[in-house]
Amino acid sequence: MTTLVDHLDAALAELGDVPLVVAYSGGPDSTALLHALAGHSPRPRLRALHVDHGLHAESGVWSLHCRRFCESLDVPFEAIRVTVDFSRGEGVEAAARRARRAAFAGALHEGERLVLAHHRDDQVETVLLKLLRGAGPEGLAGMRELRPLGAGMLWRPLLTLPRAALLDHIAGAALDTVHDPSNEDPRIARAYLRGTIVPALLAHWPHAASSIVHSARLCRDAADHLRDGWMEALDRLRDASDTLDATGWLALPLAQRAPLLDHWLHEAGLAAPTTAQRETLEAQVRDAAAERLPLVGWQDTEIRVWRGRLWPMRRRSGFDEDWSGAWHGEPLALPGGGTLSLGGARLGEAVTVRYRRGGERIRPAGDRHTRELRDLFQQAGIPPWERPRMPLVERDGRLVAVADRWLSDEGKALFGEAGGAPVWHRDD
Numbered sequence: 001m002t003t004l005v006d007h008l009d010a011a012l013a014e015l016g017d018v019p020l021v022v023a024y025s026g027g028p029d030s031t032a033l034l035h036a037l038a039g040h041s042p043r044p045r046l047r048a049l050h051v052d053h054g055l056h057a058e059s060g061v062w063s064l065h066c067r068r069f070c071e072s073l074d075v076p077f078e079a080i081r082v083t084v085d086f087s088r089g090e091g092v093e094a095a096a097r098r099a100r101r102a103a104f105a106g107a108l109h110e111g112e113r114l115v116l117a118h119h120r121d122d123q124v125e126t127v128l129l130k131l132l133r134g135a136g137p138e139g140l141a142g143m144r145e146l147r148p149l150g151a152g153m154l155w156r157p158l159l160t161l162p163r164a165a166l167l168d169h170i171a172g173a174a175l176d177t178v179h180d181p182s183n184e185d186p187r188i189a190r191a192y193l194r195g196t197i198v199p200a201l202l203a204h205w206p207h208a209a210s211s212i213v214h215s216a217r218l219c220r221d222a223a224d225h226l227r228d229g230w231m232e233a234l235d236r237l238r239d240a241s242d243t244l245d246a247t248g249w250l251a252l253p254l255a256q257r258a259p260l261l262d263h264w265l266h267e268a269g270l271a272a273p274t275t276a277q278r279e280t281l282e283a284q285v286r287d288a289a290a291e292r293l294p295l296v297g298w299q300d301t302e303i304r305v306w307r308g309r310l311w312p313m314r315r316r317s318g319f320d321e322d323w324s325g326a327w328h329g330e331p332l333a334l335p336g337g338g339t340l341s342l343g344g345a346r347l348g349e350a351v352t353v354r355y356r357r358g359g360e361r362i363r364p365a366g367d368r369h370t371r372e373l374r375d376l377f378q379q380a381g382i383p384p385w386e387r388p389r390m391p392l393v394e395r396d397g398r399l400v401a402v403a404d405r406w407l408s409d410e411g412k413a414l415f416g417e418a419g420g421a422p423v424w425h426r427d428d
Contacts, residue, residue, distance in 0.1 A: 002161065009040070019045040028167060035175060047075060050063055051099075093188055093189075122163075125190055230252070265312055306383055345415070351394060353391050364407070365408060
């Protein structure tokens with residue numbers, strides 16, 4: 001079996017003088033990687049990043065252990081404390097991974113490579129998990145060796161090296177490591193695979209790991225070939241508002257349709273669907289009637305179908321549609337999300353801000369006719385889910401402004417005298 005040092009010798013020989021940042025958890029894998037890189041001759045430009053999720057009572061002790069180990073190697077060390085956001089509907093593992101990835105992306109300097117200790121055993125687990133979730137070629141390709149991250153790149157140089165080589169390095173150098181009990185918790189899918197399923201596979205098929213990694217490489221080639229097609233389709237189907245032509249998307253072959261959707265959502269910072277959720281969305285697009293507003297949601301993500309297009313957004317909570325409040329122009333937090341302000345100006349009298357209740361009318365400044373809000377919304381292409389959240393401004397019971405879209409002549413004069421105009425800052 002190839003040693004960790006020999007494997008890294010070959011990887012670094014092809015790399016050149018690129019600054020490296022080791023993602024260092026203190027566990028056996030990242031400890032072996034950091035130790036081997038620090039001992040390489042010539043030594044690469046090297047520093048270590050540790051993310052403290054604060055999810056375990058010993059996380060502070062682990063961070064201190066990592067700092068002291070880096071000091072013993074004379075490797076610059078930085079610990080980043082993150083808050084794991086569980087509001088997106090993800091499990092602990094996925095939420096922690098998202099927080100960790102964001103911390104790493106924000107800490108990378110221009111041209112640096114973040115080096116992860118993911119090895120062949122990790123790749124096997126990843127491919128099996130993707131298979132169980134019904135993934136296509138992109139998912140079955142497993143983890144990529146190199147991809148962009150923040151201002152630099154993410155690099156996994158050990159994906160073909162068995163974990164046994166890292167453990168041999170730990171034993172040979174008598175290195176102390178952190179033990180994270182979550183890595184052995186059978187309630188976590190990856191830990192269950194690692195402790196139960198993979199050992200059973202290897203006992204019956206000793207070459208299973210090599211075969212699975214080989215299949216992943218074939219799937220990577222297939223996924224890269226398909227990518228050219230669906231990226232061209234994405235450019236064709238997407239408009240300036242980042243919505244997709246629903247019928248055009250549905251007409252794509254599945255091998256392009258699924259990865260296109262995932263990529264489009266990830267670019268928007270949203271979660272990709274499972275196979276079942278994507279199939280539900282396809283059925284909604286196929287069967288949508290003109291008077292309906294189909295919606296499919298998962299985790300913190302929603303996709304709505306309107307006017308023949310797919311609209312992606314973060315899931316929104318309900319709000320008090322009967323709310324109203326007095327306003328003098330100061331930044332006003334709205335229960336439906338966002339704020340209303342007057343650009344720093346102040347009104348000499350209080351006006352009322354409320355939400356739509358039905359039947360409201362306004363005569364826009366310069367218009368000879370009074371218009372129903374329903375007609376204005378339709379003509380302006382305001383999506384139906386935005387309309388209930390648009391703040392309305394009244395003066396003595398008369399509607400003088402609809403968010404920052406329409407002012408009456410009275411409203412124009414009122415706000416003009418104050419030296420400002422309503423600005424509705426929407427939530428992202």
